[in-house]
Structure formats: structure tokens, C-alpha cells
Amino acid sequence: KAGVTQTPRYLIKTRGQQVTLSCSPISGHRSVSWYQQTPGQGLQFLFEYFSETQRNKGNFPGRFSGRQFSNSRSEMNVSTLELGDSALYLCASSFGGLGGNEQFFGPGTRLTVL
Amino acid sequence: TQLLEQSPQFLSIQEGENLTVYCNSSSVFSSLQWYRQEPGEGPVLLVTVVTGGEVKKLKRLTFQFGDARKDSSLHITAAQPGDTGLYLCAGVRNNDMRFGAGTRLTVKP
Numbered sequence: 001k002a003g004v005t006q007t008p009r010y011l012i013k014t015r016g017q018q019v020t021l022s023c024s025p026i027s028g029h030r031s032v033s034w035y036q037q038t039p040g041q042g043l044q045f046l047f048e049y050f051s052e053t054q055r056n057k058g059n060f061p062g063r064f065s066g067r068q069f070s071n072s073r074s075e076m077n078v079s080t081l082e083l084g085d086s087a088l089y090l091c092a093s094s095f096g097g098l099g100g101n102e103q104f105f106g107p108g109t110r111l112t113v114l
Numbered sequence: 115t116q117l118l119e120q121s122p123q124f125l126s127i128q129e130g131e132n133l134t135v136y137c138n139s140s141s142v143f144s145s146l147q148w149y150r151q152e153p154g155e156g157p158v159l160l161v162t163v164v165t166g167g168e169v170k171k172l173k174r175l176t177f178q179f180g181d182a183r184k185d186s187s188l189h190i191t192a193a194q195p196g197d198t199g200l201y202l203c204a205g206v207r208n209n210d211m212r213f214g215a216g217t218r219l220t221v222k223p
Contacts (some may be wrong), residue, residue, distance in 0.1 A: 004156070016144065033211070035213075041215075042116065042159070042202075042213055042214065042215035042216060043202060043213035043216075044211065044213070045210065045211055045213075047134050048209075051220075055209065056210055058210075085202075090156050090157075092156070097209065098209050098210065098211045100205055102159050102162070103159065105149075105155075105156025105157050105158070105213075106156050107155055107156055108155075108156055
């Protein structure tokens with residue numbers, strides 16, 4: 001069974017640009033969650049999508065958005081990039097979503113904003 | 115301020131030693147999970163604890179969920195270099211998951 005894949009693995013952008021990250025969940029999983037990981041703040045929850053609907057949202061500004069497609073693949077978009085957006089962005093898939101279901105994480109996309 | 119406080123932040127020990135890391139909160143969680151993350155990879159789930167007072171063992175790792183479901187501990191017996199990594203706890207409540215900042219463990223041969 002293929003694991004969670006994320007593309008691209010590395011990305012360099014400049015301030016003010018926008019970026020789209022992609023996540024392909026494990027086959028059969030309908031929930032995809034996104035997290036931001038930085039040395040200072042640790043792992044922070046961005047949002048969760050389940051069957052194409054955003055079900056939960058963390059405390060991030062509106063510049064961070066996402067969507068999920070009918071095949072459960074998900075994209076995350078960050079507009080008007082700031083230096084502080086440099087981080088490892090992780091997605092995780094699970095069958096039923098948060099609440100005790102096992103989440104499987106992808107390797108992450110390392111975003112650097114210059 | 116983190117919702118989940120993990121301690122210690124860093125831990126460096128010799129192979130064969132025992133260690134305990136802690137995950138504390140003032141909030142009650144419906145479940146708590148422990149993950150291990152290695153460089154360049156995403157976190158990997160080690161265990162989920164659901165019931166207050168629950169103890170789970172995974173080979174040399176022992177996980178305990180506090181009676182009040184606000185805290186948890188991870189004890190490793192006879193640590194090995196392969197145990198090196200970032201250990202993260204995550205609390206789940208109301209379909210929301212929050213992670214602690216992690217304990218970075220280094221086990222020296």
C-alpha cells in the first residue's frame with residue numbers, strides 16, 4: 001500500500017508570492033489534515049478536509065487555504081508569502097479523520113521564503 | 115503558550131539507560147497519541163491512549179495516560195541508538211488535534 005505522498009519536497013519562494021502544495025493520501029482514506037512545523041512553534045494544525053469539506057480549522061490567517069478533490073487528494077495554498085511562513089508543511093491522511101483514528105504522515109514539503 | 119507542554123525539551127543519554135518524557139496539559143483530551151519523527155520524515159504514530167489510567171507497552175516503550183486524561187508519559191527501558199528522534203505527543207479533543215513541541219532524544223552508542 002503506497003504511503004502519503006507530498007509534492008514538491010522542497011520549494012523556494014520570495015515574499016509576496018503564492019504557493020500551492022499537494023498531498024495524495026493513502027488509497028481509501030477520506031481525511032487529509034495539514035500541519036505547519038517550525039523549530040519555534042512546533043507542529044501546528046492548519047485544517048482538516050473530509051470528503052471535500054473543511055471540517056476543522058486551526059488558528060491561521062486567511063492567507064492559508066486548502067481544498068480537497070473527489071479523489072481525496074488535497075492542495076494547500078498560501079498567498080502573499082511572508083518570511084515567517086518558512087516551515088515544513090506536513091499532511092496526514094486517515095480513514096475517519098481526527099478523534100483517535102491513526103494518521104499517516106507524508107514526508108513534508110520544505111518551504112523557504114526569501 | 116503550548117496547549118501541551120513536553121519535558122524535557124532535549125535529552126542526551128548513553129545506550130542502555132532508561133528515560134521518561136512527559137506531556138502535560140491543563141485540558142482534558144478524549145485521546146492522546148505519541149509519535150516519533152526522524153529527520154526528513156513525517157511523524158510516525160507509536161501509540162494511542164484513550165482511557166484515563168491506561169498503560170500500553172510497545173516492546174521497550176511504556177506509555178501511560180493520566181487518570182484525569184490531561185497528561186501522559188513515555189518511558190523507554192534500555193535505550194538504543196535507534197530510539198534517537200523527536201518524540202511528539204498529540205492530544206485530541208472536539209475533533210481538534212494539538213501537538214506538543216516535542217522532546218528531542220539522542221541515544222549515544
